[in-house]
Amino acid sequence: MEKDWWKKSVVYQIYPQSFMDSNGDGIGDLNGIIQKLDYLQNLGVDVLWICPMYASPLVDNGYDISDYYKVNPIFGTNTDMEHLIDEARKRNIKIILDLVVNHCSDQHEWFQKAKADPMCEEADYFYFCSTEDDQEPNNWRSNFGGSVWSRLPDGRWYYHTFAKEQPDLNWECKKLRDKIYEMINWWLEKGIAGFRVDAITFIKKDLSFASKEVPSGERYPVEKLTDYPGIGVFLNEMKKQCFEKYNCMTVAEAPGVDNQAFERYAGKEGYFSMIFDFGWENMEEENDKSSIEAVERWKKKIFQNVSNNSKIGWSAIFLENHDQSRCLNKFLKKEAINFYSASALASIYFFLYGTPFIYQGQEIGMTNVEWKNIEDMDDVRAKRTYQEAVDQGKNPQEVLAYFSELGRDNARTPMQWSDEKNGGFSIGIPWIKCNDNYQVINVEHQIHNPGSLYNYYKRLIKCYHDHADIVKNGAFHTLYENEPGLIAYEREWNGTVLTVAVNFTNQKLAMPYIDQPCILHNYKAVNTSQMQPYEARIYYGRSAEA
Numbered sequence: 001m002e003k004d005w006w007k008k009s010v011v012y013q014i015y016p017q018s019f020m021d022s023n024g025d026g027i028g029d030l031n032g033i034i035q036k037l038d039y040l041q042n043l044g045v046d047v048l049w050i051c052p053m054y055a056s057p058l059v060d061n062g063y064d065i066s067d068y069y070k071v072n073p074i075f076g077t078n079t080d081m082e083h084l085i086d087e088a089r090k091r092n093i094k095i096i097l098d099l100v101v102n103h104c105s106d107q108h109e110w111f112q113k114a115k116a117d118p119m120c121e122e123a124d125y126f127y128f129c130s131t132e133d134d135q136e137p138n139n140w141r142s143n144f145g146g147s148v149w150s151r152l153p154d155g156r157w158y159y160h161t162f163a164k165e166q167p168d169l170n171w172e173c174k175k176l177r178d179k180i181y182e183m184i185n186w187w188l189e190k191g192i193a194g195f196r197v198d199a200i201t202f203i204k205k206d207l208s209f210a211s212k213e214v215p216s217g218e219r220y221p222v223e224k225l226t227d228y229p230g231i232g233v234f235l236n237e238m239k240k241q242c243f244e245k246y247n248c249m250t251v252a253e254a255p256g257v258d259n260q261a262f263e264r265y266a267g268k269e270g271y272f273s274m275i276f277d278f279g280w281e282n283m284e285e286e287n288d289k290s291s292i293e294a295v296e297r298w299k300k301k302i303f304q305n306v307s308n309n310s311k312i313g314w315s316a317i318f319l320e321n322h323d324q325s326r327c328l329n330k331f332l333k334k335e336a337i338n339f340y341s342a343s344a345l346a347s348i349y350f351f352l353y354g355t356p357f358i359y360q361g362q363e364i365g366m367t368n369v370e371w372k373n374i375e376d377m378d379d380v381r382a383k384r385t386y387q388e389a390v391d392q393g394k395n396p397q398e399v400l401a402y403f404s405e406l407g408r409d410n411a412r413t414p415m416q417w418s419d420e421k422n423g424g425f426s427i428g429i430p431w432i433k434c435n436d437n438y439q440v441i442n443v444e445h446q447i448h449n450p451g452s453l454y455n456y457y458k459r460l461i462k463c464y465h466d467h468a469d470i471v472k473n474g475a476f477h478t479l480y481e482n483e484p485g486l487i488a489y490e491r492e493w494n495g496t497v498l499t500v501a502v503n504f505t506n507q508k509l510a511m512p513y514i515d516q517p518c519i520l521h522n523y524k525a526v527n528t529s530q531m532q533p534y535e536a537r538i539y540y541g542r543s544a545e546a
Contacts, residue, residue, distance in 0.1 A: 021426035044461035094193035127159035194249030204231035226256025266313035279305035315354030347536035516541030
């Protein structure tokens with residue numbers, strides 16, 4: 001297999017609970033994914049990232065793992081997983097899984113043993129602490145709200161960066177690390193092509209556990225323990241013990257990694273193949289998304305990040321994922337969402353320096369849900385945040401409006417396959433409500449329509465593959481930065497240039513002349529001197545110097 005094969009790949013992210021239900025229980029499953037492999041092959045993607053499908057109580061949608069070696073029965077069996085890997089391989093599609101090793105579930109055998117016996121080996125796999133005054137060991141805040149410490153009946157406190165049901169694993173313990181590496185290699189031997197590595201920058205702790213100054217009016221300060229000094233020892237060891245032994249793809253969720261740290265994580269000798277580029281994931285929320293000023297600020301963030309990162313490493317580039325609201329709502333006002341704006345948005349990111357990721361439903365333009373009550377939602381973080389806000393006297397409807405705009409459950413509603421009941425996702429009752437617009441936005445309406453968003457994504461992916469050498473090797477150069485509302489750049493390699501030009505506004509713009517053939521566009525006709533609202537064009541040809 002070609003080294004760095006992921007630099008010519010397009011990744012499609014699947015949230016298994018919500019992708020396709022094959023048995024009518026209202027929950028997506030592995031056999032449902034197998035049923036849709038032909039759809040994914042037709043779209044043209046190379047890699048499927050499947051969110052956690054391991055055994056789990058599902059307190060945090062599978063990111064609380066109780067058995068790393070077992071498929072959650074709601075998704076199927078280990079045999080189903082092996083079948084999925086084989087069927088995907090027949091279609092030249094690779095599978096990567098989530099790797100969640102900052103924490104596990106409190107139902108994991110390790111934690112259950114540690115809970116029962118403070119002197120057992122597994123007790124060293126976690127962070128336990130006792131205090132003389134029965135107070136929390138420090139005042140740090142969990143990422144999901146409240147203290148990072150929870151107490152066992154025997155008086156011991158244990159540390160959790162996220163929910164109390166997700167105790168953090170103690171990476172200082174070598175026996176624990178060896179157990180993790182054994183598990184990673186077991187999955188790689190099964191034939192998966194790599195991992196998306198969850199919350200990995202949290203694995204190194206400040207072992208002083210000293211309390212922090214508390215902001216006025218708050219009980220817990222937010223303690224940002226990401227990329228803490230010494231983390232590289234663990235990450236290099238994992239790379240050597242696991243990833244280097246296989247030509248596998250690793251993409252890290254690496255919050256807290258700034259441009260200065262980027263090379264350590266995703267450079268030529270980095271810990272991982274790539275990390276997600278979170279530097280431009282949102283427009284500034286307080287700005288009018290339709291204004292040219294907002295577009296210009298966003299453009300500046302994109303260009304700054306990509307210009308820096310393209311010189312030193314590789315990025316995973318994306319518009320949405322399972323932890324985000326839908327990209328059309330993030331970047332566009334509701335009334336501006338249509339085929340042209342959606343295809344323009346897709347064109348902006350697809351040829352930036354890095355591997356493009358598509359989240360399920362993005363290719364058909366799925367949108368956020370208008371949440372009417374908290375009972376319709378599932379996200380543990382949202383429910384706890386909602387309760388905290390209401391307890392503080394905030395209007396419940398205003399809190400729900402916030403989640404309708406930015407909540408994680410917006411990306412977790414069932415995939416909209418058709419205009420049939422439940423969007424064709426399930427003949428049963430879905431585990432989470434479907435978006436009400438599934439009768440309008442669905443695969444069946446788009447797949448045979450040449451002018452649909454689905455088919456535009458298909459053309460983008462083909463264009464990406466047709467110019468794989470330039471997207472892998474080409475230098476990144478910004479263009480026309482002083483043209484308000486126009487987002488344009490080029491990828492140049494070996495005498496050839498791929499140019500992207502997008503008018504990301506709702507008004508016409510003057511178009512600078514580009515002396516190359518236009519090979520892909522989202523309007524039927526191309527005016528060489530003017531761009532229509534939300535018009536996107538891709539050009540390819542010889543460079544001026546060639």
